[in-house]
Amino acid sequence: MLSRTFRIARQSNRFLSSTRILASKPAPANVKTATNLAEVTGPDSSLIGPGATPGTIPTDMDQATGLERFEILGKREGVDVFDLEDPITEGSGTPQDPYLVPTYIGYRYVGCKGKGGEEHKPYWMKVEDGKLARCWQCGTSLTAKYLGEPGHAHH
Numbered sequence: 001m002l003s004r005t006f007r008i009a010r011q012s013n014r015f016l017s018s019t020r021i022l023a024s025k026p027a028p029a030n031v032k033t034a035t036n037l038a039e040v041t042g043p044d045s046s047l048i049g050p051g052a053t054p055g056t057i058p059t060d061m062d063q064a065t066g067l068e069r070f071e072i073l074g075k076r077e078g079v080d081v082f083d084l085e086d087p088i089t090e091g092s093g094t095p096q097d098p099y100l101v102p103t104y105i106g107y108r109y110v111g112c113k114g115k116g117g118e119e120h121k122p123y124w125m126k127v128e129d130g131k132l133a134r135c136w137q138c139g140t141s142l143t144a145k146y147l148g149e150p151g152h153a154h155h
Ligand SMILES: [Zn+2]
Pocket: 112, 113, 114, 115, 120, 123, 135, 136, 137, 138, 139, 140
């Protein structure tokens, strides 16, 4: 069963999206099937496909549901909904201009492997909203950028 709902945050020129757990909100019933990410309204029937016509083998767009369908919709738009690639796109890694790590919960674990071609063993840091985190190996600076609902971040 799907117990998650989705939030799609649009930040400047980049689409960031992630799953978000909403414990109390009931999913609205009988929503039309989303044909793109912007039409996804939650873990409801907007993520249920129309099904295959009789006598045909169903395609992913016919029958994929839930998180799988959410991911497929993202791929069709070129949006990496689970941030499987490098999610950090802002900042230069200096203390004055730290990398901004997108987060929906106020913090995110980041593994630094060096900068400027100087690789080092992954150094894992908890990067929090409003705090500067620095890699002890190479000095790269990071801070978290909260993208979720205002007032919901918890540290
Ligand atoms: Zn480093």
